[in-house]
Amino acid sequence: MSTFDVQQVRADFPLLRQEVRGRPLVYLDSAATAQKPQAVIDAIVRFYQHDNANVHRGVHILSERATEAYEGARETVRGFLNARDVREIIFVRGTTEAINLVAQTYGRKHIGAGDEVLITQMEHHANIVPWKMLCEQTGATLKVIPVDDRGELVLDAVDALLTEKTRILAVTHVSNALGTVNPVKELTRRAHAKGIPVLVDGAQSVTHFPVDVQDIGCDFYAFSGHKTFGPTGIGVLYGRLERLEPMPPYQGGGDMILSVTMEKVTYNRVPHRFEAGTPNLEGAVGLAAAIRYLRGVGLAAIAEHDRQMMAYATEALEAVPGLRLIGTAREKAGVLSFTLEDIHPHDVGTILDREGICIRTGHHCAQPVMQHFKLPATARASLALYNTREDVDALVRGLHKVREVFG
Amino acid sequence: MSSGSDELKDLYQEVVLEHSKRPRNYRVVEGANHEAAGHNPLCGDQLSVTLKLDGDVIRDIGFQGQGCAISRASASLMTGAVKDKSREEAEALFALVHKLVTEGPESVDLDALGKLAVLSGVSEFPARVKCASLAWHTMRAALAGHSEAVSTE
Numbered sequence: 324m325s326t327f328d329v330q331q332v333r334a335d336f337p338l339l340r341q342e343v344r345g346r347p348l349v350y351l352d353s354a355a356t357a358q359k360p361q362a363v364i365d366a367i368v369r370f371y372q373h374d375n376a377n378v379h380r381g382v383h384i385l386s387e388r389a390t391e392a393y394e395g396a397r398e399t400v401r402g403f404l405n406a407r408d409v410r411e412i413i414f415v416r417g418t419t420e421a422i423n424l425v426a427q428t429y430g431r432k433h434i435g436a437g438d439e440v441l442i443t444q445m446e447h448h449a450n451i452v453p454w455k456m457l458c459e460q461t462g463a464t465l466k467v468i469p470v471d472d473r474g475e476l477v478l479d480a481v482d483a484l485l486t487e488k489t490r491i492l493a494v495t496h497v498s499n500a501l502g503t504v505n506p507v508k509e510l511t512r513r514a515h516a517k518g519i520p521v522l523v524d525g526a527q528s529v530t531h532f533p534v535d536v537q538d539i540g541c542d543f544y545a546f547s548g549h550k551t552f553g554p555t556g557i558g559v560l561y562g563r564l565e566r567l568e569p570m571p572p573y574q575g576g577g578d579m580i581l582s583v584t585m586e587k588v589t590y591n592r593v594p595h596r597f598e599a600g601t602p603n604l605e606g607a608v609g610l611a612a613a614i615r616y617l618r619g620v621g622l623a624a625i626a627e628h629d630r631q632m633m634a635y636a637t638e639a640l641e642a643v644p645g646l647r648l649i650g651t652a653r654e655k656a657g658v659l660s661f662t663l664e665d666i667h668p669h670d671v672g673t674i675l676d677r678e679g680i681c682i683r684t685g686h687h688c689a690q691p692v693m694q695h696f697k698l699p700a701t702a703r704a705s706l707a708l709y710n711t712r713e714d715v716d717a718l719v720r721g722l723h724k725v726r727e728v729f730g
Numbered sequence: 731m732s733s734g735s736d737e738l739k740d741l742y743q744e745v746v747l748e749h750s751k752r753p754r755n756y757r758v759v760e761g762a763n764h765e766a767a768g769h770n771p772l773c774g775d776q777l778s779v780t781l782k783l784d785g786d787v788i789r790d791i792g793f794q795g796q797g798c799a800i801s802r803a804s805a806s807l808m809t810g811a812v813k814d815k816s817r818e819e820a821e822a823l824f825a826l827v828h829k830l831v832t833e834g835p836e837s838v839d840l841d842a843l844g845k846l847a848v849l850s851g852v853s854e855f856p857a858r859v860k861c862a863s864l865a866w867h868t869m870r871a872a873l874a875g876h877s878e879a880v881s882t883e
Contacts, residue, residue, distance in 0.1 A: 666799070667797065667798035667799060668798075669773060669798040669800075669858070669861065670742075670798045670799045670800070673738075673741070673855060673857070673858060674738060674742075677735065677737065677738050685772065685773055685774060686774045690774070693774070699773075699774040699775070699776075699796050700773065700774050728738065728742050728747075729742075729747065729799075730747070
């Protein structure tokens with residue numbers, strides 16, 4: 324394993340080198356969006372300064388370079404997910420668009436009245452609403468795998484919920500509201516045993532541990548650039564080639580076609596068929612730089628750092644009087660959600676903010692799981708590779724301050 | 731310029747904390763003839779306001795719901811402030827409070843606000859303005875007889 328030096332990692336993130344409200348910044352909101360290393364910022368600047376041009380169109384040198392950078396980024400993502408074929412990588416705006424794409428193409432083609440879509444109680448809205456919309460459009464029914472009080476999926480319920488009517492299983496890899504790591508490989512195995520395809524929402528997972536889509540065996544995998552230390556407005560849908568090939572197009576426009584006459588449109592091949600219009604070139608370049616950065620640090624080392632930090636933070640938070648962790652699954656990554664006595668999370672968030680500590684408060688766009696725990700909201704500290712024990716210590720001091728204010 | 735700590739004290743004044751812990755008029759008004767629901771979708775805060783309008787005067791008013799200390803305290807203070815006031819007076823108070831929480835204490839006549847002046851700290855916390863105003867918007871919606879839930883978004 325490569326040696327992991329968190330101070331060295333921190334030095335790569337210029338935003339972290341600042342004081343806010345007169346105190347050193349403590350950033351514990353990477354599950355909402357992650358900060359960017361200098362390598363990503365430089366890659367985007369370099370692209371604009373040297374290579375910017377439209378892709379797949381021009382005969383000139385800049386277009387060649389831009390195309391090379393964009394398609395090179397696709398290859399970088401392929402390697403990152405260990406997909407078999409670069410054509411299995413589709414650039415989209417983010418996880419949300421990736422899931423909408425699958426719902427509106429694969430879903431509209433294969434899911435109809437009387438069919439069932441299976442998701443889980445712990446999905447965030449991006450992996451609920453597109454399916455709910457599909458069900459409303461087609462007359463299909465949304466079914467839900469329940470969550471227990473630890474925040475783990477009730478696996479005993481899964482086999483009964485995977486019926487002959489189930490047309491897809493869509494499940495998050497890591498819960499953004501609880502930190503639970505779901506056994507997606509096992510879930511895929513069970514779904515595939517009944518011929519049911521699986522979409523895994525990887526928005527919260529790819530930065531915490533290595534992800535191998537072939538090992539998981541899933542049909543679709545989605546993640547966002549901005550949570551992966553890359554830019555916003557770029558994300559990835561991985562799809563197995565045999566699933567993608569027969570899927571109808573998503574949006575219509577330039578680049579997703581081979582020929583257009585007023586009588587007939589011939590659609591382009593995968594993956595270009597799903598990338599209408601000028602893509603987010605600098606986004607793809609920035610995302611590729613982020614992935615190279617993560618690989619440079621080492622995903623195994625990052626996973627070990629996350630494990631140690633989660634253990635340290637869990638113990639430290641549990642020692643705060645009145646604090647209740649929401650989500651105590653045996654396998655967790657990156658996320659610590661909690662309540663503090665009857666103090667509303669927004670009040671917790673405001674007081675921590677004055678101490679220079681950024682956390683997320685609210686329902687985390689995952690209202691159904693909040694309802695399961697009968698809570699309107701939680702406070703959530705989320706960790707990334709640049710967080711230290713000192714950050715956790717500052718959080719704990721901040722929480723004592725919250726208790727003081729509310730006496 | 732006050733320090734972060736002073737601003738916190740301004741926001742979470744004793745009176746605010748006390749009203750949030752023991753909100754006044756936390757109930758459904760019996761025989762209410764006006765009601766409205768308010769919702770802050772980003773926070774998940776929800777509250778309902780019921781009131782009894784006698785001619786032009788708010789004879790009784792109550793609220794129920796869930797939210798942070800600021801939204802509960804503001805709701806509690808609001809019910810106390812507009813009770814036995816005319817529609818017009820309640821509207822005028824709403825306008826004053828709105829100015830107070832968005833533009834700060836220098837922008838309004840604090841004496842005219844009475845107890846409500848404790849909400850002055852909110853203006854230093856732009857993210858919390860919605861919390862402080864939700865109950866007021868809901869009260870106005872109840873007066874106006876709106877049946878759709880009020881949203882701060």
